[in-house]
Amino acid sequence: MxxxxxxxxxxxxxxxxxxxxxxxxxxxxxxxxxxxxxxxxxxxxxxxxxxxxxxxxxxxxxxxxxxxxxxxxxxxxxxxxxxxxxxxxxxxxxxxxxxxxxxxxxxxxxxxxxxxxxxxxxxxxxxxxxxxxxxxxxxxxxxxxxxxxxxxxxxxxxxxxxxxxxxxxxxxxxxxxxxxxxxxDGLCGFRMRSDGRRGAVLQLPRQSGDEPLVAGARWQPGGFSPIHMNGQEVYKFAVRDVPALLRELLEETGTDAASVDWLVLHQANQRILDAVAERLGIPTDRALSNLAEYGNTSAATIPLMLDEAVRDGRIRSGHLIASAGFGAGLSWGAALMRWQGPGNVPA
Missing domain, CATH: 3.40.47.10 (Thiolase/Chalcone synthase)
Known part of the structure; x- marks a missing residue:
């Protein structure tokens, strides 16, 4: 077009x-x-x-x-x-x-x-x-x-x-x-959110500090501190805001949770995955998880889970997938997708 x-x-x-x-x-x-x-x-x-x-x-x-x-x-x-x-x-x-x-x-x-x-x-x-x-x-x-x-x-x-x-x-x-x-169209709908006021609960911040440069001037060396996370606040954010956004998306697209074939969430913590599925009324056997094997791979978690489930035959052409990512920023987003590619193909 x-x-x-x-x-x-x-x-x-x-x-x-x-x-x-x-x-x-x-x-x-x-x-x-x-x-x-x-x-x-x-x-x-x-x-x-x-x-x-x-x-x-x-x-x-x-x-x-x-x-x-x-x-x-x-x-x-x-x-x-x-x-x-x-x-x-x-x-x-x-x-x-x-x-x-x-x-x-x-x-x-x-x-x-x-x-x-x-x-x-x-x-x-x-x-x-x-x-x-x-x-x-x-x-x-x-x-x-x-x-x-x-x-x-x-x-x-x-x-x-x-x-x-x-x-x-x-x-x-x-x-x-x-x-x-x-x-x-296989991208049936999406919603995206950010809240920088809560960003301090999960950060990979630049190292603070400065050093002399020339007379009367200083400079800030590059570098980052290790990841900082307030685990309790991240958990509360994920189990409250993520299912709320997914419900909003389902309502907006006229989709009943029962018609969703698979829930594919960012793989952060199994407790979060279970809590979000429960709040949406989606059975846990339809909430995909490979967290046990790979941990939290950040931006890779959702496509990694999709690839695994497509290649082992769980996700098939025509299946409807509700997905959500969430994390630092704070940021979170949801998408409703229909898989239209090949099914299980040996890796």
Whole structure:
């Protein structure tokens, strides 16, 4: 669809979800292993979070390589060539290059025709990026896009703080989307929210301080402090605001919770996943979780869960998915999506 068609009042294009892919670090760190570093135990971590292990990038494993591998898997799953992509949008809060990682991911995929840029919204990043990419397709400005969620929060935790270091892992996953006829639209609706007044409860803040530069002037060295989180406040935010936004979206789209095939939430804490499902009246066996194996991979959690469930056959073409991301900012968003890509395909 052309931009001229939009200006003439014709309907916006639809957005179809066509392929998915993921990539994980080779290094797996169990709760028992972690207890050799900090005063914790497998029982303590599992009972409070549901996490058993997490993946951590090791020597010689850059995040951009992981993101590119996930992207290649997604476009292969969709049956596309890399040069058919118009956009590569990478959601990350921990890029290898502070100026932006997406161009390196684009090069690693071989998507020479695509424009590439980063979007930072922490654990809400993937959904925010998906909605952003969808607008380029709806307008007719672009036809195909790759949305990647990738984070390496292992670099930014205090590994001697058992309250936070047990939560996070590294990973990357991607979804391939393309413009389609309006009646085939697979992004049925979305809602997005931010509240910077509560941002201090979950931060990766810049280190404070300054040093002399020249006579009469000082400068602020770069660098960031470890992740800071008020766990109780984050929990209260997630179990109150996330189901409220999902209910709002379901009502707005005229969707009954009983018609939702799967609930795919940001994988932060099993208690949060269970509480949100309960408040929406969605059975826990329809609330997908892989948190036990990977921990919180930030922007990667939702596409990682989608990829796993598509490839093992749980999510099939035509299934309706309610999804929500939430985290630092504070930010949170919800989307109602219908999967239209291939089903279970061996990884």
């Amino acid at each position: 052309s931009l001229g068609a939009i200006k003439s009042g014709l309907p916006l294009a639809g957005v179809a979800l066509r392929g998915c892919g993921s990539a994980l670090p080779s290094q797996s760190l169990s709760n028992d292993q972690l207890s050799g570093r900090v005063d914790t135990s497998d029982e303590w971590i599992r009972s409070r979070t549901g996490i058993r292990r997490r993946r951590v990038l090791g020597a010689g494993e850059p995040l951009q390589g992981l993101a590119a591998a996930a992207g290649r898997a997604a476009i292969a799953h969709a049956g596309w060539s890399a040069d058919s992509l118009d956009l590569v949008l990478v959601a990350t809060s921990s890029p290898d290059d502070l100026f932006g990682m997406a161009p390196a991911v684009q090069a690693g995929i071989g998507a020479d025709r695509a424009v590439a840029f980063d979007l930072t919204a922490a654990c809400s990043g993937f959904l925010f990026a998906l909605v952003t990419a969808a607008q380029y397709l709806r307008s007719g400005a672009m036809r195909r896009a790759l949305v990647v969620g990738a984070d390496q929060l292992s670099s930014w935790v205090d590994w001697d703080d058992r309250r936070t270091c047990v939560l996070f892992g590294d990973g990357a996953a991607a979804i391939a989307i393309e413009a389609c006829e309006p009646e085939q």
